[in-house]
Amino acid sequence: MAINKILIVDDSATDRFYLTELLEAEGYQVVALESGEACVERAAEIKPDLIIMDIIMTGLTGFQATRTLTKDPVTAKIPVILCSGKLQITDHAWAEKMGARACVLKPIPKGEIKAIIDKIG
Secondary structure (H helix, E strand, O other), rough: OOOOOEEEEOOOOOHHHHHHHHHHHHOOOEEEHHHHHHHHHHHHHHOEEEEEEEOOOOOHHHHHHHHHHHHHOOOOOOOOEEOOOOOOOOHHHHHHOOOOOOEEOOOOHHHHHHHHHHHHH
């Protein structure tokens, strides 16, 4: 599956901007949302090839949103990368249990995110 459109979900405007700039420079089409709720509500409409989502957000967390997306037949096949600036050892196992394809520390270095996207795509 070729990855062209990426949905970024983060409640930090700075982190959304950073990832948008980084990914657009690599040629990806980027859509950014600021909450897990917005992601769950709009993912089917947006039809991204990949979702990169923060774990720690007010309201619906990245873990909860990922679990909701992976249980919905319409969005279940969209790969999710979870990320956090405060990654714990247990976050990797929990991310996998929720259906995420990867769990990475923010800020995500350009080379690392590109390698993960290439691996998933």
